[in-house]
Amino acid sequence: MLNLALIAFIITVTSLGFYLGRSRSLKLVEGRVRELHSMPGYYGLYVAMWCGIPALVISGLWLVFDQTVIMKLVLANLSPETRGLSADQLALVVNEIGNLASGSMASKETGRAIVEAAAHFNRLRSVGYASLFSVVLCAMLAGLCLALRMITPRLRTRNKVESSAKLLMALCSTIAVFTTIGIVLSVIFEAIRFFKLISVGDFLFGLKWSPQMAIRPGQVGASGSFGVIPLLAGTALISFVAMLVAVPVGLMSAIYMSEYAAPRFRAVVKPMLEILAGIPTVVYGFFAALVVAPFIKEKGALIGLAVDSGSALAVGIVMGIMIIPFVSSLTDDVLNAVPQSLRDGSYGLGATQSETIVRVLLQAALPGIVASILLAVSRAIGETMIVVMAAGMTANLTANPLDSVTTVTVQIVTLLVGDQEFDSAKTLAAFALGLVLFVMTLFLNVIALYVVRKYRQQYD
Amino acid sequence: MTNAPTFGCEKWILNIMNPKLRKNIIAARLKKRYVKERAFRFMGLAAVFSALIMLAILFSSIIGNGYSAFQQTFVRLEIVFDKNGIDPKGEGLREALSRANYGGLVKKSLSKAFPDVKKRGDKKALYKIVSPGAAFELRKIVLADPGIIGTTRDVWLPADDDIDMLMKGYINREVAESERRVKDREIGWIDELIARGAIEKRFNTTFFTSGDSREPELSGIWGAAVGSIYTMLVTLLLSFPIGVITAVYIEEFAPKNRFTDIIEVNINNLAAVPSIVFGLLGLALFLNFFGLPRSAPLVGGLVLTLMTLPTIIISSRVALQSVPPSIRDAAFGVGASKMQSIIHHVLPLALPGMMTGAIIGLSRALGETAPLLMIGMVAFIVDIPGGFFDPATVLPVQIYLWADSPERAFVERTSAAIMVLLAFLILMNGFAVWLRNRFEIRW
Numbered sequence: 001m002l003n004l005a006l007i008a009f010i011i012t013v014t015s016l017g018f019y020l021g022r023s024r025s026l027k028l029v030e031g032r033v034r035e036l037h038s039m040p041g042y043y044g045l046y047v048a049m050w051c052g053i054p055a056l057v058i059s060g061l062w063l064v065f066d067q068t069v070i071m072k073l074v075l076a077n078l079s080p081e082t083r084g085l086s087a088d089q090l091a092l093v094v095n096e097i098g099n100l101a102s103g104s105m106a107s108k109e110t111g112r113a114i115v116e117a118a119a120h121f122n123r124l125r126s127v128g129y130a131s132l133f134s135v136v137l138c139a140m141l142a143g144l145c146l147a148l149r150m151i152t153p154r155l156r157t158r159n160k161v162e163s164s165a166k167l168l169m170a171l172c173s174t175i176a177v178f179t180t181i182g183i184v185l186s187v188i189f190e191a192i193r194f195f196k197l198i199s200v201g202d203f204l205f206g207l208k209w210s211p212q213m214a215i216r217p218g219q220v221g222a223s224g225s226f227g228v229i230p231l232l233a234g235t236a237l238i239s240f241v242a243m244l245v246a247v248p249v250g251l252m253s254a255i256y257m258s259e260y261a262a263p264r265f266r267a268v269v270k271p272m273l274e275i276l277a278g279i280p281t282v283v284y285g286f287f288a289a290l291v292v293a294p295f296i297k298e299k300g301a302l303i304g305l306a307v308d309s310g311s312a313l314a315v316g317i318v319m320g321i322m323i324i325p326f327v328s329s330l331t332d333d334v335l336n337a338v339p340q341s342l343r344d345g346s347y348g349l350g351a352t353q354s355e356t357i358v359r360v361l362l363q364a365a366l367p368g369i370v371a372s373i374l375l376a377v378s379r380a381i382g383e384t385m386i387v388v389m390a391a392g393m394t395a396n397l398t399a400n401p402l403d404s405v406t407t408v409t410v411q412i413v414t415l416l417v418g419d420q421e422f423d424s425a426k427t428l429a430a431f432a433l434g435l436v437l438f439v440m441t442l443f444l445n446v447i448a449l450y451v452v453r454k455y456r457q458q459y460d
Numbered sequence: 461m462t463n464a465p466t467f468g469c470e471k472w473i474l475n476i477m478n479p480k481l482r483k484n485i486i487a488a489r490l491k492k493r494y495v496k497e498r499a500f501r502f503m504g505l506a507a508v509f510s511a512l513i514m515l516a517i518l519f520s521s522i523i524g525n526g527y528s529a530f531q532q533t534f535v536r537l538e539i540v541f542d543k544n545g546i547d548p549k550g551e552g553l554r555e556a557l558s559r560a561n562y563g564g565l566v567k568k569s570l571s572k573a574f575p576d577v578k579k580r581g582d583k584k585a586l587y588k589i590v591s592p593g594a595a596f597e598l599r600k601i602v603l604a605d606p607g608i609i610g611t612t613r614d615v616w617l618p619a620d621d622d623i624d625m626l627m628k629g630y631i632n633r634e635v636a637e638s639e640r641r642v643k644d645r646e647i648g649w650i651d652e653l654i655a656r657g658a659i660e661k662r663f664n665t666t667f668f669t670s671g672d673s674r675e676p677e678l679s680g681i682w683g684a685a686v687g688s689i690y691t692m693l694v695t696l697l698l699s700f701p702i703g704v705i706t707a708v709y710i711e712e713f714a715p716k717n718r719f720t721d722i723i724e725v726n727i728n729n730l731a732a733v734p735s736i737v738f739g740l741l742g743l744a745l746f747l748n749f750f751g752l753p754r755s756a757p758l759v760g761g762l763v764l765t766l767m768t769l770p771t772i773i774i775s776s777r778v779a780l781q782s783v784p785p786s787i788r789d790a791a792f793g794v795g796a797s798k799m800q801s802i803i804h805h806v807l808p809l810a811l812p813g814m815m816t817g818a819i820i821g822l823s824r825a826l827g828e829t830a831p832l833l834m835i836g837m838v839a840f841i842v843d844i845p846g847g848f849f850d851p852a853t854v855l856p857v858q859i860y861l862w863a864d865s866p867e868r869a870f871v872e873r874t875s876a877a878i879m880v881l882l883a884f885l886i887l888m889n890g891f892a893v894w895l896r897n898r899f900e901i902r903w
Contacts, residue, residue, distance in 0.1 A: 256504025280827025382734020
């Protein structure tokens with residue numbers, strides 16, 4: 001709540017600054033706007049910037065660091081024996097103080113020292129808030145006075161405001177870069193910690209995946225082997241089945257829609273196909289687990305095949321359905337980019353429409369189609385919910401689509417959902433798997449995007 | 461002559477030179493080509509229809525499984541709001557009233573309705589006809605109107621989920637008793653209730669107003685829906701402004717150099733990174749590094765923001781590109797600065813396109829599950845979240861949780877929740893299409 005009050009406070013003072021700056025600029029020239037370098041609003045914005053930005057920076061920094069700083073102070077006040085505890089126990093104490101301070105009940109076992117520390121924590125916090133408010137207020141007032149004094153009719157406020165706005169925009173645009181860096185760093189750091197426990201060779205070339213680590217020595221069924229090959233094989237198997245469904249159907253429907261369909265038909269059917277792309281994957285997962293997998297199992301039993309209830313076939317088919325619109329819309333773009341002159345040339349030689357499509361269009365569009373299939377494969381590899389809900393958990397190294405297999409994404413989810421300690425090999429393995437997933441999809445995407453770019457240039 | 465190489469087509473050439481045969485050959489060949497043409501065309505149509513059929517199967521199975529969840533079986537019981545049972549001291553204090561043994565009232569009235577049931581085991585089974593939530597229902601009634609104490613009323617109380625399934629016909633009465641969740645004696649009681657007109661299916665308001673529960677008949681989607689609203693609010697408030705600003709910068713201001721090239725390639729690649737990787741980022745960065753609370757809509761919103769940003773940036777750039785240069789030139793002509801021309805003229809014209817892209821990005825975020833699993837939004841949460849820091853779950857994750865539950869009644873609830881989610885998505889996409897048709901200008 002206090003944070004909200006702080007933000008409201010800053011906003012109020014900043015808008016006050018805007019009006020003061022605006023009216024001051026008008027007063028300086030006695031209402032003759034033409035004598036000002038910029039429109040009066042820019043003078044207002046200029047003052048508001050001087051007022052608001054330092055205040056926002058200060059309070060932002062404070063919000064990030066206050067908990068840790070205050071907790072340090074509180075801990076420094078605790079008895080020496082508490083401070084001498086190991087890092088884990090100290091973390092427990094910190095947690096307890098934090099919980100008490102945020103208003104949860106003290107139980108009987110809570111020591112007096114802890115209760116006092118919590119009270120101390122709260123006291124420091126309120127002191128901190130009070131000082132923050134005063135510091136922010138001082139900064140704002142100082143900025144306000146400074147900016148108001150700087151205002152003269154010749155001050156180029158528009159240029160100044162615009163260049164700071166440009167700076168802000170440039171900062172915003174780096175968020176995307178920081179996201180990538182964040183992904184890479186967070187995944188790599190945890191993966192490195194994992195590789196300290198399990199060697200890279202065992203991970204990349206191991207044929208057995210069973211992440212249950214032994215809690216006590218000699219425990220049965222908890223070997224803790226982390227070989228990624230069965231997971232990759234499972235992912236590849238499911239993706240292959242998905243592609244078998246998605247590529248023919250997606251490709252053919254894109255061809256039909258862009259070359260044959262009457263405009264009316266297209267106007268009705270195209271949005272309907274796009275619905276397939278908009279359905280959340282959790283719905284596909286439910287559909288796979290509830291309808292498709294039992295259906296295939298039943299039909300398999302009829303012809304005497306033992307089909308697992310989480311068979312790669314069922315999962316792959318549903319994933320293929322999900323990917324159909326993806327393939328078809330990408331292919332559609334690619335086909336539309338082929339210049340009409342190629343079609344006309346082919347018709348001029350007397351080719352039928354299908355001959356034109358197969359022998360001219362598809363040849364010309366081949367790189368683009370390959371790229372879109374690569375993108376679809378990367379989508380299939382990274383798909384999570386369908387496999388989590390419908391595929392198996394045990395890592396079988398098999399090429400039989402009727403068996404149940406598991407994938408990289410399923411394992412990431414099962415390793416990280418539920419109770420976990422952050423340092424165990426099990427949890428860290430999820431990040432190593434994440435790294436594998438990221439690298440694989442990145443590789444496919446980079447190739448595909450490169451091919452698409454080259455292809456576009458060819459006909460531009 | 462005899463050693464001359466043959467090409468395999470000499471005969472064909474001879475034939476085609478013959479004017480009599482030529483016509484036939486060409487006609488036959490043409491016929492074959494047209495057959496091929498029609499076959500190809502048919503394959504295309506078949507592909508389109510097979511995709512549509514899959515869509516139809518998906519929808520019909522969801523709707524077929526889910527429509528019944530909008531109804532819930534209720535049992536009419538004659539409840540004696542006994543003064544001694546609820547408020548023996550007659551103080552009428554709220555606290556005393558809320559602590560009274562309402563479960564006992566339900567049990568008494570059930571025993572009264574079926575006086576023949578005497579054995580302990582039978583009685584226990586009898587009490588299970590009515591949902592454990594019935595007691596809360598009675599408490600609500602009494603707290604709303606304490607004057608009811610001392611009277612006897614007919615109250616409709618929710619039935620247990622197994623009874624609900626029986627009433628809806630999902631439990632086959634023909635199956636052997638040992639393989640059935642509802643035994644013969646319960647079926648006897650239910651048939652008697654049906655005969656008395658004391659059991660019926662009514663509209664299931666609980667499903668829309670309550671949070672999650674272990675009891676299917678008490679569970680609802682409102683908690684998850686509120687969580688979704690908070691999460692989407694964070695996503696919208698962050699991703700739309702940042703996305704638009706980034707697009708404007710890249711499209712209008714950025715100098716063409718290596719750095720902006722990197723940003724561009726980066727954004728295109730981010731758009732294709734699997735969503736679960738964003739979940740890993742959220743776990744490592746927001747939870748473990750910044751120490752934000754687990755399961756909070758704020759963190760979910762942040763993760764989804766990072767995930768939707770590339771989509772919004774890409775569509776916003778397309779919208780900016782579609783504004784013709786003449787608009788900018790005209791603004792420059794009357795003395796506007798670059799920033800002014802963009803903020804006053806280009807941006808308003810590009811805004812409908814940007815909003816369409818943003819809505820589509822958000823609708824994708826609304827259906828997203830995997831990254832939220834990573835940041836702990838899968839917890840079992842009964843309470844309706846009250847803010848951005850409260851533990852919460854979202855609709856798709858609720859669907860995932862229910863899909864994992866073994867009770868038969870959760871299957872229909874999962875499907876019903878999917879129907880609600882899909883309705884939201886269709887609404888959002890419809891709005892985007894409307895926006896595009898209404899405001900987008902084709903230059």
